[in-house]
Amino acid sequence: MNLLEQIYDRLDSLNKSERKVANVIIGDPATATRLSIASLAQAASVSEPTVNRFCRNFEAKGYPDFKIQLAQSLAGGTPYVSRSVEQDDSTEEYTDKIFTxxxxxxDIARKGVNAGLISKAVDYLIQAKQISFLGLGASGPVATDAQHKFFRFNLPVAAYEDVLMMRMVAAAAHTGDVFVVISYTGRTRELVDVARIARENGATVIGISAENSPLAKECTVLLAAPTPEDTDIYMPMTSRIVQLTLLDVLATGVTLRRGVDFHQHLKKIKESLKATRYPSE
Amino acid sequence: MNLLEQIYDRLDSLNKSERKVANVIIGDPATATRLSIASLAQAASVSEPTVNRFCRNFEAKGYPDFKIQLAQSLAGGTPYVSRSVEQDDSTEEYTDKIFTxxxxxxDIARKGVNAGLISKAVDYLIQAKQISFLGLGASGPVATDAQHKFFRFNLPVAAYEDVLMMRMVAAAAHTGDVFVVISYTGRTRELVDVARIARENGATVIGISAENSPLAKECTVLLAAPTPEDTDIYMPMTSRIVQLTLLDVLATGVTLRRGVDFHQHLKKIKESLKATRYPSE
DNA sequence: AATATTATGTTGTTATATTACGTATTTTTA
DNA sequence: TAAAAATACGTAATATAACAACATAATATT
Structure with a gap:
């Protein structure tokens, strides 16, 4: 709960003078952040120490600290907390909730990412003779997207959304091949099988999936997409975006490691696309 | 643009001492808001007036005012500023940068979304006899992903990544059909053509693309994915995630509008997938 | 009604920020 | 390349703001 909400919350339990202070702040928090303690005291018709005590009541070190916290609680307005959509939400509400x-x-994923594992995964990808992205169902497009991305970065890639193809490719895998297996749950039988086959043939398996899942056990490197609390209907949406972002990170890592020559390649690709486009105005 | 972004933006145009100050602030903006001018000056190895001048450079009345603004730009404590990846970034650094x-x-998209347009798009989607998602190249997987999502919500959907198929489907379009056309630039000739053909046949075209683009002109409703400043190599990555999220919003909107019956449908789909999975422990 | 407790204000001190000015550095011009 | 101008930066003095300690007033308790 941010500072401003706390003030609202505790309005009743404040004594006379402090309530005066609270009311001035609530009345116009934005300008309150610009006032000196003297001005605020005057505006509330109380003494400066009263304002100071008021601030300390709210876990602030003093008046300046209080103002900083107040400013922060004012920022943006919306704290980034996952809130689930309700049946009677307005368009504004559900739009905001989804984005938020x-x-x-x-943000959770960002904090939970293991840079060591990313680095390890990049190591494997760089040395790969062939990279295959595997994903079924909702993870299929993620795999295809990864293919596009890595292709742009001039790497030998393929993506498979078809179980039979996956099996065939895994069966024909060699040491040096890398399979990136994408699965939200990590429990899709077929994918787990394919991962095992690939591994048995000496290939490296990078998993983008849930921790402690059957798939996780078959992976050389597992990049866990930390899954937030509620697993309701809307979850797969956000988890898929985390997967995509992890793949962005991998692609970036590979690119950086490969050095400058890729810029040339990228230029070529961009050129090749120009013909298909209307020119910019 | 918030204060922190401005600082990033003007880093180059700052002189030596001021850049020192900027770097300290950028390095840890959160604690910078708690420092006195003396401490900050010391941390940056400059004099206090230099810090003061620095603050005034950024349209602040003085140091305290600057801190307030900084605090506000720090919504929630984490500075979400788009910073581009550098060649010599560590794994931690580029990982964080990509996520950030x-x-x-x-966040930019969230603030820029037009709820009215979302609502309008949802109206069309709900009444649609048939919904087709069209995307080429990097937007292809986005279209396919949308197909998956909307299918789960029991809507008559298809996705096309193939130009010829698109043309055929557009040519056979009827009033009541909805085409969702996804394009980062909005300048892909083929897509623009297809959109026009679809419109001419009475279909509704919902664009997820750039504003003022040729594609935008062919759309019944345009959901602009506001594109941040720099269009360097890494941009398409983030824009694609904005597209996906916009589609999430649309899917959610449709679901909410359709009411409760869809829960039944969702359950059925989940059941059907169970057989393919290893059970949860 | 007397006492204890809490609330609030006054004063002086300390911390903090800012101004004014001077020196050093860089840039420009001859 | 030297001289002049402009800009950058720091020192020291000053003004402002915040706070602590104490005193007084108000309220609650017995």
Whole structure:
């Protein structure tokens, strides 16, 4: 709960003078952040120490600290907390909730990412003779997207959304091949099988999936997409975006490691696309 | 643009001492808000007036005012500022940058979304006899993903990544059909053509694309994915995530509008998938 | 009604920020 | 390349703001 909410919350339990202070702040928090303690005291018709005591009541070190917290609680207005959509939400509400939840999921993932594992995964990808992205169902497009991305970065890639193809490719895998297996739950039988086959043939398996899942056990490197609390209907949406972002990170890592020559390649690709486009005005 | 972004933006145009100050602030903006001018000056190895001048450079009345603004730009404590990846970034650094940029892009999009247009788009989707998602290249997987999502919500959907198929479907379009056309630039010739054909046949075209683009002109409703400043190599990544999130919003809107019956449907789908999975422990 | 307790204000001190000015550095011009 | 101008930066003095300690007033308790 942010500072401003706390003030509202505790309005009743404040004594006379402090309530005066609270009311001035609530009345116009934005300008309150610009006032000196003297001005605020005057505006509330109380003494300066009263304002100071008021601030300390709210876990602030003093008046300046209080103002900083107040400013922060004013910022943006919306704290990034995953809130689930309700049946009677307005368009504004559910739009905001979806964006906010997605941001919250990314933020959690950001904090939970293991840079060591990313680095390890990049090591494998760089040395790969062939990279295959595997994903079924909702993870299918994620795999295809990864293919596009890595292709742009001039790497030998393929994506498969078809179980039979996956099996065939896994069966024909060699040491040096890398399979990136994408699965939200990590429990899709077929994918777990394919991962095992690939591994048995000496390939490296990078999993983008849930921790402690059957798939996780088959992976050389597992990048866990930390899954937030509620697993309701809307979850797969945000988890998929986390997966995509993890793949962005991997692609970036590979690119950086490969050095400068890729810029040339990228230029070529961009050129090749120009013909298909209307020119910019 | 918030204060922190401004600082990033003007880093180059600052002189030596001021850049020192900027770097300290950027390095840890959160604690910077708690420092006195003396401490900050010391941390940056400059004099206090230099810090003061620095603050005034950024349209602040003085140091305290600057801190307030900084605090506000720090919503929730984490600075979500799009920073581009540098060649010599460590794994931690580029990982964080990618996540942060993605979040920043979503945040910008969140603020820029027009709820009225979302609502309008949802209206069309709900009444649609048939919904087709069209995307080429990097937007292809986005279209396919949308198909998956909307299918789960029991809507008559298809996705096309193939130009010829698109043309055929557009040519056979009827009033009541809805085409969702996804394009980052909005300048892909083929897509623009297809959109026009679909419109001419009475279909509704919902664009998820850039404003003022050729594609935008062919759309019944345009959901602009506001594109942040720099269009360098990494941009398409984040823009695609904004597109996906917009589609999440649309899917959610449709679901909410359709009421309760869809829960039944969702349950059925979940059941059907169970057989393919290893059970949860 | 007397006492204890809490609330609030006054004063002086300390911390903090800012101004004014001077020196050093860089840039420009001859 | 030297001289002049402009800009950058720091020192020291000053003004402002915040706080602590104490005193007084108000309220609650017995």
């Amino acid at each position: 939840s997605t941001i919250a999921a990314l | 940029s993605t979040i920043a892009a979503l």
